[in-house]
Amino acid sequence: MKKKILFLAIAVTAFTLLSCGGSAEKQSTKPESVEVAESAKVMVYYFHGKQRCKTCLAIQKVAEQTINEKFAENKDVKFIELDYSDKANEALVEKYQVANSSLIIVSGDGFTDLTNIAFANAIRNPNELKEKIVAEVNNYLNQ
Secondary structure, eight states, rough: OOOHHHHHHHHHHHHHHHHSSSSSOOSSOOOOOHHEEEHHHHEEEEEOOOOOHHHHHHHHHHHHHHHHHHHHTTTTTTEEEEEEEEEGGGHHHHHHHHSSSSSEEEEETEEEEOHHHHHHHTTHHHHHHHHHHHHHHHHHHHH
C-alpha cells in the first residue's frame, strides 16, 4: 500500500512538472522591479517559468487578484511575479529554493511557501486559496 501511495505522489509531481513546462502560453505581463517592491513589509512572490500550464496561470491570477482586492490600499503588501529562469531573479530563486512555479509569502527573514495549496486549489477552489493568502499576509502584517 505504501508503495502505491509513493508511486501516486511521484506520478502527480511528475505530471505537474511536465505540464508546467509543456504549455505554449507565455507570461502576459512584465514583472515589476524587485528592488522597488522589497521595501514592503510583506511580499507575495509568484515564481514561474517561460511556459506555463493552466494551473500555473490560475495561481498567478488568484494571487494577484487577492492582493489587489484585499490589500490595494496597503503599501506594506506587494505582489510580484518573477520568471525563475531569468538571471536577474537568481538571488531570490536561490534564497527560497525555487525550482518550479511557486507561490511564496515573505516578511523579513520569515516566509511561507503556499505552492502546494496553490496547485491544489487555484482552479477547483480558488476561494480557499484566497483565504489562505489573506490569512498568511495578515499574520505577517500583525507581527
